[in-house]
Amino acid sequence: MALLSPSSLVVLPLLVLVAMAARAGVATLLYDQIDITWGGDRSFFYMEQEGVDVLALCLEQTNGGSGFTSKDAYLFGRFDIDIMLVANNSAGTVTTFYVRQLIPSPPPPRPRRSACIGRRCVVLVSLMPDDVPWPYHDEIDLEFLGNSTGEPYTLHTNVFVNGAGGREQQFRLWFDPTTDFHTYSIEWNPKHIIILVDGTPVRVFKNDASRDVPFPTWQHMRLQGTLWNADQWATQGGRVKTDWTQAPFFAYYRNLRVTPCAPSPGVAWCGDEPRESTWFEQRLDMAALRKAQEEHMIYDYCVDEKRFKDKGFPKECTME
Numbered sequence: 001m002a003l004l005s006p007s008s009l010v011v012l013p014l015l016v017l018v019a020m021a022a023r024a025g026v027a028t029l030l031y032d033q034i035d036i037t038w039g040g041d042r043s044f045f046y047m048e049q050e051g052v053d054v055l056a057l058c059l060e061q062t063n064g065g066s067g068f069t070s071k072d073a074y075l076f077g078r079f080d081i082d083i084m085l086v087a088n089n090s091a092g093t094v095t096t097f098y099v100r101q102l103i104p105s106p107p108p109p110r111p112r113r114s115a116c117i118g119r120r121c122v123v124l125v126s127l128m129p130d131d132v133p134w135p136y137h138d139e140i141d142l143e144f145l146g147n148s149t150g151e152p153y154t155l156h157t158n159v160f161v162n163g164a165g166g167r168e169q170q171f172r173l174w175f176d177p178t179t180d181f182h183t184y185s186i187e188w189n190p191k192h193i194i195i196l197v198d199g200t201p202v203r204v205f206k207n208d209a210s211r212d213v214p215f216p217t218w219q220h221m222r223l224q225g226t227l228w229n230a231d232q233w234a235t236q237g238g239r240v241k242t243d244w245t246q247a248p249f250f251a252y253y254r255n256l257r258v259t260p261c262a263p264s265p266g267v268a269w270c271g272d273e274p275r276e277s278t279w280f281e282q283r284l285d286m287a288a289l290r291k292a293q294e295e296h297m298i299y300d301y302c303v304d305e306k307r308f309k310d311k312g313f314p315k316e317c318t319m320e
């Protein structure tokens with residue numbers, strides 16, 4: 001997704017907002033934690049109550065969407081945010097919350113080609129290496145796929161490591177995510193990635209790097225959130241399109257909490273946690289996870305036989 005210049009936010013309300021926060025003596029405003037990095041001209045912050053500001057991301061046909069990126073980057077951590085999704089007819093819209101590796105990441109090797117005119121040959125180095133794989137792309141992804149009024153949202157999740165994703169699991173939310181804020185969380189530690197909805201774990205991706213399953217372990221990640229149009233595929237497989245007469249669409253974010261990863265006592269940092277340590281296991285309620293998956297999971301790549309019948313299931317799907 002293209003990252004455009006910072007938004008031209010209206011300055012005055014923001015000054016007021018910052019002044020209010022300063023007066024209340026409160027610590028963290030979303031406004032201070034993130035930058036609007038994409039299509040921000042109609043997005044805005046407002047003060048919901050003292051010390052709690054809300055970001056309203058805006059999607060209209062002319063901007064194609066908008067998004068934010070956290071100012072800080074993290075290597076492991078727990079990220080909680082409250083989101084209220086696009087209401088009523090949200091078909092075609094996608095609201096996201098994800099972490100991805102710091103941008104820019106180390107530059108991928110550039111493709112070299114040579115061109116010869118007569119006997120003179122030159123090496124051409126492409127400045128836009130679009131055609132090389134995305135070897136450093138790490139991402140842990142929550143995407144909320146909108147729907148027609150009254151039809152359920154889908155929570156689509158994925159994990160990309162070293163440029164490869166294809167690890168989709170989808171869930172039906174068990175509440176109306178458009179009338180209230182709900183808390184969505186990514187816990188990323190050296191042992192596993194856990195995705196939680198209102199504190200209930202719905203997905204776990206284990207670190208089995210020692211058995212050659214890719215896992216993000218070395219790149220700092222930034223948090224991002226976006227609201228964009230994906231009506232080619234998002235709703236009922238792309239059959240239901242965005243109804244632009246309903247635009248502008250808004251999704252609301254508040255209360256971003258970032259908790260640094262804490263290793264077990266005596267260990268210097270999370271990356272050093274001994275392999276045999278069970279420290280991070282206590283953060284995962286397996287019974288709750290199984291129950292949530294039984295009740296709410298609607299797609300799991302690990303059981304999609306049709307998809308993998310030729311090349312076989314990814315390694316992590318066949319390991320205990």
Ligand SMILES: *[C@@H]1O[C@H](CO)[C@@H](O)[C@H](O)[C@H]1NC(C)=O
Nearest residue numbers: 086087088089149246249250
């Ligand atoms: C959704 O529909 C209800 C009922 O028609 C209306 O009151 C409300 O304003 C709509 N919400 C949005 C965000 O358009």
Ligand SMILES: *[C@@H]1O[C@H](CO)[C@@H](O)[C@H](O)[C@H]1NC(C)=O
Nearest residue numbers: 145147151152154234235236
């Ligand atoms: C939208 O609603 C339809 C009908 O209930 C459902 O089949 C579909 O999975 C829902 N979600 C999306 C993203 O299409």
